[in-house]
Amino acid sequence: MPDQLGQALPAPLFKSVALIGLGLIGSSIARAAKHKNLAGRIVAIDNNPDVAARVRELALADSVETDAALGVRDCDLVILCAPVGANVAIAQQIAASLTPGVILSDVGSVKTAVVRDVSPYLPEGAHFIPAHPVAGTEQSGPDAGFATLFMNRWCILTPPFGTSPEAVDRLRAFWEMIGANVEIMSPEHHDRVLAITSHIPHLIAYNIVGTAADLEEVTQSEVMKFSAGGFRDFTRIAASDPTMWRDIFLNNKEAVLEILGRFQEDLFSLQRAIRWGEGDKLFDLFTRTRAIRRGIVEQGQETAAPDFGRTRPES
């Protein structure tokens, strides 16, 4: 179509994109896809009528549906953005309505489970390419999303063996055009990488906030007051969406339990070093861990500002 200057705009990458679940991630994809003109039409689908109404108010999509089977019709890209535990039900609902040649994807934090759960319902001619944008904040819902959430973040694709390379390239282009770097790996490897970089960190953050809440000899008011010593950083992560995180742990059980076992082993070793006053052992670990921080900052995955820039020096 010609724009105001009479020049032909490039056709959008997808004719019609359906997003199922308009939380932080789904609503950020809607905003980013609109901003970058990646979809001729965006269909927002959420079975929660309040969320659907809010998505309408925010004008995040061209149409808003509560019925997924209706919404996915004629779409050439469908992305599941609901909590991981909802995938089976959604796959059952939409399977018969998917258009031949459709790319079906998701944004979940576990990948072997989604392959296991969704594959049995895939109709002939659909390309199933699980995806995981490693980005987010502790906030939830359609108001929390924003178009730049995926800028310079990684998006991992885990296409099953035999997936059409053209379909993978189109999905890769979609993520790259909204700012992400794309990496491809197996679902199993993804689940181990994310167990250590995301799932275990969340589990121990939730755990320490729980431990703190249950202490008798230190009040909750004291825990809050003196949280600037380190604790408050954990509470941010422990404020993440409970349904999403319950589903992640239930669906990445093997990798989480295995790496949690190593974490526990290492923690017992530190505990023993403290009990026996082995200062050198503590010092060695505390020195070694700085290198990983530097690497993360150098790779642009973290701000170098002290204290995340929370404190702003005047002098």
Add this chain to the structure above:
Amino acid sequence: MPDQLGQALPAPLFKSVALIGLGLIGSSIARAAKHKNLAGRIVAIDNNPDVAARVRELALADSVETDAALGVRDCDLVILCAPVGANVAIAQQIAASLTPGVILSDVGSVKTAVVRDVSPYLPEGAHFIPAHPVAGTEQSGPDAGFATLFMNRWCILTPPFGTSPEAVDRLRAFWEMIGANVEIMSPEHHDRVLAITSHIPHLIAYNIVGTAADLEEVTQSEVMKFSAGGFRDFTRIAASDPTMWRDIFLNNKEAVLEILGRFQEDLFSLQRAIRWGEGDKLFDLFTRTRAIRRGIVEQGQETAAPDFGRTRPES
């Protein structure tokens, strides 16, 4: 003394303040005390000649010494700002040079140990009032400090039984004038409160970064790339000064081991819930932890901006 308009400026709270150890905290106190005119004279003492030279370059004090015994002469406030493990040696060095009536304080993160280590060397007529400003960043050294570090943070005083109330009031005034809120508690209670709000969070952050570094099946490069899923927050804390933190763990052994035991117990319970698929148990904890986050934000100890304000929405 009259200022340029001929008005009498109020006399500074202390005649002469000695700061021993010019790291993040010591150099921040120097900056804040100067900014607020709380000291007629500031003496910076650091036994590391490089640090002393840098403090001179930065003009953080009226005089800079490497010899603590020389530096503390005629001072009415002396604050130990070196790592906790250095307290005994410093106390021995300065004891004979302290002026009668001096207030001797510190900024360490453990308080029973400093009372145990320093008290034996206190000369007659010195007021020993341990203090702990609960503030900091992951950075170290005299360049890392800034005058507003203590603004709206808590400073805990743990005066031993029988300490002069006037001396406590003067030290309280000092901290309040550089922006802190002051709370008084026993050293033992302090050490338990900080074990949960600061020491255990640091220990598990160091630990998970160590676990991640040692995995064979996930590379360090992958850990860095995909750290935005939660891990990177832990690396900030695990970039804190190794000497300082070694000393904290060696000197708050009892409280750390006790609360670490509870943390482990709770973590095993979560581990078991994951293994047996007890979703409700996970969901309940993940919901409960949000309230503590809200409290911390409401009390002004944390920013409410998502992701610590690291992501800046454009739309």
